[in-house]
Amino acid sequence: xxxxxxxxxxxxxxxxxxxxxxxxxxxxxxxxxxxxxxxxxxxxxxxxxxxxxxxxxxxxxxxxxxxxxxxxxxxxxxxxxxxxxxxxxxxxxxxxxxxxxxxxxxxxxxxxxx
Amino acid sequence: xxxxxxxxxxxxxxxxxxxxxxxxxxxxxxxxxxxxxxxxxxxxxxxxxxxxxxxxxxxxxxxxxxxxxxxxxxxxxxxxxxxxxxxxxxxxxxxxxxxxxxxxxxxxxxxxx
Numbered sequence: 001x002x003x004x005x006x007x008x009x010x011x012x013x014x015x016x017x018x019x020x021x022x023x024x025x026x027x028x029x030x031x032x033x034x035x036x037x038x039x040x041x042x043x044x045x046x047x048x049x050x051x052x053x054x055x056x057x058x059x060x061x062x063x064x065x066x067x068x069x070x071x072x073x074x075x076x077x078x079x080x081x082x083x084x085x086x087x088x089x090x091x092x093x094x095x096x097x098x099x100x101x102x103x104x105x106x107x108x109x110x111x112x113x114x
Numbered sequence: 115x116x117x118x119x120x121x122x123x124x125x126x127x128x129x130x131x132x133x134x135x136x137x138x139x140x141x142x143x144x145x146x147x148x149x150x151x152x153x154x155x156x157x158x159x160x161x162x163x164x165x166x167x168x169x170x171x172x173x174x175x176x177x178x179x180x181x182x183x184x185x186x187x188x189x190x191x192x193x194x195x196x197x198x199x200x201x202x203x204x205x206x207x208x209x210x211x212x213x214x215x216x217x218x219x220x221x222x223x224x225x226x227x
Binding site: 106 | 118156209214215219
């Protein structure tokens with residue numbers, strides 16, 4: 001069974017204090033790893049897709065990296081508007097053709113104080 | 115362009131009543147997904163539609179849950195005889211034909227009293 005574990009559950013940073021969020025996964029064959037941002041009362045907003053170990057993607061202050069066992073979301077010089085819950089999800093190759101299901105972690109609640 | 119829309123945004127119902135939740139996917143997206151997000155839990159897959167193919171209902175938690183998609187576009191998730199444990203945020207997502215990135219709507223917050 002596919003599993004995704006995110007750590008820490010909550011992270012509090014001062015504005016400008018860089019840090020990383022972790023997503024550890026267990027999957028039979030990784031089709032893709034997805035990062036989403038979710039603000040309170042809203043649906044998840046797509047950030048990145050990573051497909052293979054060694055791949056990196058960047059967007060503004062965010063950079064996502066991928067290894068064979070985990071992904072990191074690095075936040076450089078965060079601002080208060082980066083405060084949100086960050087969700088990690090995996091999509092696995094399936095012999096039955098059900099390659100579309102996303103298995104989500106429980107998320108990391110990031111708070112950035114001014 | 116317009117994103118995924120869901121209605122209602124909030125729904126309060128009494129235990130035992132039936133509820134219908136609606137999802138309008140992004141125009142042109144052939145794949146449509148329903149997920150459930152319970153307090154303190156991760157998103158849980160419920161059902162998947164792709165074009166005119168038979169849906170994958172493997173994530174539905176009980177036979178009280180059903181969903182349909184009319185004309186390959188709008189989808190309705192129906193919960194019959196609601197229970198308090200059905201209280202959650204129900205999220206709809208849509209995507210392209212190759213099952214890649216899923217784009218989520220704002221969700222329907224369901225509270226069963």
